[in-house]
Structure formats: C-alpha cells, structure tokens
Amino acid sequence: MPISKNKVVAFQYVLTDEEGKKVEDSGDEPMVYLHGGYRNLLPALETALEGRDKGDLVSVTLPPEQAYGLRVEDSVQRVPIKHLLTREKRLRPGMAVRVNTKDGPRDVVITKVGKFNVDVDTNHPLAGKTVTFNIEVKDIRDAVQEELRHGHSHGWDADPHHHH
Numbered sequence: 552m553p554i555s556k557n558k559v560v561a562f563q564y565v566l567t568d569e570e571g572k573k574v575e576d577s578g579d580e581p582m583v584y585l586h587g588g589y590r591n592l593l594p595a596l597e598t599a600l601e602g603r604d605k606g607d608l609v610s611v612t613l614p615p616e617q618a619y620g621l622r623v624e625d626s627v628q629r630v631p632i633k634h635l636l637t638r639e640k641r642l643r644p645g646m647a648v649r650v651n652t653k654d655g656p657r658d659v660v661i662t663k664v665g666k667f668n669v670d671v672d673t674n675h676p677l678a679g680k681t682v683t684f685n686i687e688v689k690d691i692r693d694a695v696q697e698e699l700r701h702g703h704s705h706g707w708d709a710d711p712h713h714h715h
C-alpha cells in the first residue's frame with residue numbers, strides 16, 4: 552500500500568545539518584502523520600514520501616526555503632526568563648530554547664543572558680540551513696473518518712478517546 556492521499560504514515564527519521572551532524576531524530580517512537588496536504592509535515596517531505604512503500608529508505612536534502620526558512624536579520628528580542636519553556640537553570644548564549652509567544656510556542660536561540668531577561672534570536676535554530684532527512688517508512692494504513700475530519704492522525708492506533 553504506497554503512500555498517497557488520506558493514508559496515515561509511520562516513519563523514523565534522522566535530521567542532519569550541512570556538515571552531516573545529527574540535529575534530532577524521531578527517538579523510540581515513530582512519527583505518525585496524515586498524508587495529503589494537511590500541513591502536518593513540511594510540504595517538500597510529503598512530496599518526497601508520495602508513492603513510497605513500507606520499508607523504503609528515503610533521503611531528502613532540503614534548502615532553507617523548503618525547510619526552516621531563511622534567516623531574518625535584526626530579529627533579536629528581549630524576553631522575560633519566565634516566558635521560556637525550559638527547565639534549564641544555566642542559560643547560556645547559543646542555547647536553543649522554546650519561548651511562549653502570542654502565536655504559540657517558538658524555537659529560538661539565546662544571544663545574551665541577563666538577570667530577569669534574555670535576548671533571543673527569533674530565527675528558528677535551523678533557519679538558513681540546508682538539512683537532510685533520512686527516513687525509513689515503517690508502516691502505512693488508511694485514515695479513519697475522524698482523522699480525515701480533523702485533518703491529522705490520532706496516532707498509529709487511531710485512539711478513539713483521543714482529545715486535543
């Protein structure tokens with residue numbers, strides 16, 4: 552059953568940067584998403600996965616414009632430390648943290664640490680970078696009605712008691 556519109560796909564991935572250094576991976580549990588332009592995944596990744604089948608290995612290299620965007624200069628903002636979504640006590644410049652904004656949580660990079668505030672660069676930590684996803688397709692199934700109504704998957708088992 553190849554990947555096509557309205558299939559739920561489980562996959563493992565390793566994300567590397569231009570130097571081939573691992574940035575993140577899917578960990579123990581595969582990523583599960585609803586395929587077909589529901590914006591659950593980077594569009595360029597969906598395109599690369601279209602038509603692939605269980606067990607396929609897919610390597611996709613994406614320029615910044617298709618991944619985490621180009622860097623925007625002069626995007627440093629001062630943020631109260633209490634607005635950071637991190638339990639890390641020892642904040643340092645260069646650290647990637649998540650911050651609560653009026654548009655929801657966002658990944659940013661600390662540029663300067665003060666007593667009550669930090670300066671953060673609001674560019675995504677991977678902005679401006681070419682990245683490579685090495686993907687292994689683990690499984691594919693049909694979406695259930697409720698997933699199609701919601702426009703996202705409810706996990707591999709499509710838990711009927713799923714709330715969000």
Ligand code: ZN
Pocket residue numbers: 697698701703704705715
């Ligand atoms: Zn839902």
